[in-house]
Amino acid sequence: MGGLFAGNMLCRAGWKVDLYERVAGPLSDRGAGIVTHDELLSALELAGARVDEHLGVRIFERATIDRHGNIVASLPYDQILTAWSRLLHVLEEAFPSDHYHRGKVLKYVQQDNNSVTAHFDDGSRDTADILIGADGIRSTTRAQLMPDQQPEYAGYVAWRGLVNEDELSSAARDQLMDSFAFCLPPGEQMLTYPVAGKENATAKGSRRLNFVWYRPAAFDTELKRLQTDSTGHWHSDGIPPGAIREDVLDEVRSSATATLAPVFAEVVHKTPQLFFQPIFDLEAQKMVCGRVALLGDAAFVARPHSGMGVTKAACDAIELVRALDACPQLDEALNAYQTSRIKFGRAIVRQARNMGACIHIGSGSEHQRQMELRYRDPETLMRETAVSLQYLNLDSTA
Ligand SMILES: Cc1cc2nc3c(=O)[nH]c(=O)nc-3n(C[C@H](O)[C@H](O)[C@H](O)COP(=O)(O)OP(=O)(O)OC[C@H]3O[C@@H](n4cnc5c(N)ncnc54)[C@H](O)[C@@H]3O)c2cc1C
Structure with a gap:
């Protein structure tokens, strides 16, 4: 999902993009319900995805x-609730099919001062100016470049x-x-x-x-x-x-x-x-390594209570394209992207972890007990579960 957001937005910004997906067949039979937010709807528009009243x-x-x-x-x-397969369909429809390569499993990445090369398990490779690792929670890209950063x-x-x-x-x-x-x-x-x-x-x-x-x-x-x-x-x-x-x-x-x-x-x-x-929770310590940028669940996984997985990946894509547009130097652009999205990623992971404090057996820390008390209250829980970012005060999240 994050790869399609970034791919579509970069194409629209004039970049030449190739998208590589491990799964050979259609992905549309996967996933279940997805909560939408205003931020997600804006991102779909920026990605050129056609959404109408049938989105959800x-x-x-x-x-x-x-x-x-x-x-x-x-x-x-007031909220629109859609399905993972529906979102995927509108994003795939917007992306040029001749640049969408399915059944290509990324094995490893090689880079130098001038380019980055993706090597696939069928022996093929592709070289580019930048590689976006939007390969999910078990990211191959992250495992190679930041092996100590694991989901918990x-x-x-x-x-x-x-x-x-x-x-x-x-x-x-x-x-x-x-x-x-x-x-x-x-x-x-x-x-x-x-x-x-x-x-x-x-x-x-x-x-x-x-x-x-x-x-x-x-x-x-x-x-x-x-x-x-x-x-x-x-x-x-x-x-x-x-x-x-x-x-x-x-x-x-x-x-x-x-x-x-x-x-x-x-x-x-x-x-x-x-x-x-x-x-799982995942908090990467960095999102950029040379010419490689992590995006979406590859970098940060917030528990589903925040209902932010797809929206976060979409907002990462917006920020990445904005930074590439604003900074002529690639390294400056990627650093600007990292600075803004790491802050957000950490805050949303913390917020979702707090919301999950009430799901446990036995006793936890004092902080957990406080969070459990907070989110056992139905009003607070309903006000903060899977809501638009405008209703969350992430700066105050401890
Ligand atoms: C219980 C639950 C409920 C959820 N509810 C919501 C919700 O309501 N709203 C919401 O927004 N999110 C929700 N999420 C989270 C959401 O599913 C993800 O956060 C979101 O899909 C992240 O997108 P992504 O592109 O980063 O990663 P993914 O969607 O995981 O995409 C990664 C892609 O990379 C491919 N890939 C992986 N490795 C390789 C490789 N080596 N080579 C090539 N391709 C590769 C994979 O096949 C996959 O297609 C929920 C999650 C859970 C567990």
Whole structure:
């Protein structure tokens, strides 16, 4: 996603860009719901992506529902909720297809004073003035140039899934399909929001409900157990949805019945393909190394509570293109980019870490306890979860 934002914006600024993607086939069947912000919509425009009223589902409020199904707090908030595949489609459509090279796995990077060369695992290479490593949380570029900067497991996972609106009971449709809804079982957190249905349908009745359920999972015990398939194989870098064991899925469904509000439990039970993602923090100490710049999750990963992953990558791209435009010297431009985006990256990682403090087992530090108290309050949680940057005071984040 970040690579497409940067690629599109650089093309529009007159650069000659080639984009290399590891995955050979279409990426559109991946991902789930994505929260949009004003900043993301502006970035799509700058990238030349065509967005219209079909970008996603628009909602106007947030609500917190207790274990018994009562609404305990609500907040007006106007937001468009889209799907990862939808965003990807509009960005891919805008990028020149003859410069989009799929099935090319970056192996390593070589650079000197005049150029940088990307070497791919099929033996091919490409040389350019600048290389942007927008290769995600497990970035090959970062691993080579900054090997000591690794993602850090946050101690919990996010169970996720999508359910068709027409499969939900009328009670679940009434409570969940027109709002961003939260449920706060002890030590956990679940949220749901509507997204477009098949073929980007946004009409009532044909949408889908997206959910994210955060649950603690200690690394050496519970996470390992969750990531072990029925043959005993441990998928240390993430288990594919289809390989998650039936007994694990049954446990999750039983826990949903035991701990969640009835409509939230129904969503978990009716999800055809439950899957989970371990949650990580990543804070790179630098974003630039010679002619190479890191962008998006390759440099900073904020926990999903901030709902900023795609927006952050898009804003990195805006800043990079702006810096390249403003400074004739490449090194000055890249330094200006690094200075502004490191500050933001650190602040958003901290803010999202604070929001995740309430998802844990056992006791934490004094700071964690304070943050837990803060974000156990439904009003505060709803005011700060996945909101536009204008509503966050990142300068004050400790
Ligand atoms: C539970 C959860 C919920 C989330 N919810 C939201 C949300 O609501 N809103 C939001 O904005 N974000 C959300 N995110 C985060 C979002 O998915 C990412 O932050 C975002 O996609 C970052 O974009 P990126 O381009 O930096 O990295 P990625 O999207 O990961 O892209 C990296 C690309 O590089 C490719 N690649 C990797 N290695 C190589 C290589 N060696 N050679 C060639 N190609 C390579 C990959 O195939 C991939 O296509 C969520 C994340 C999680 C876990």
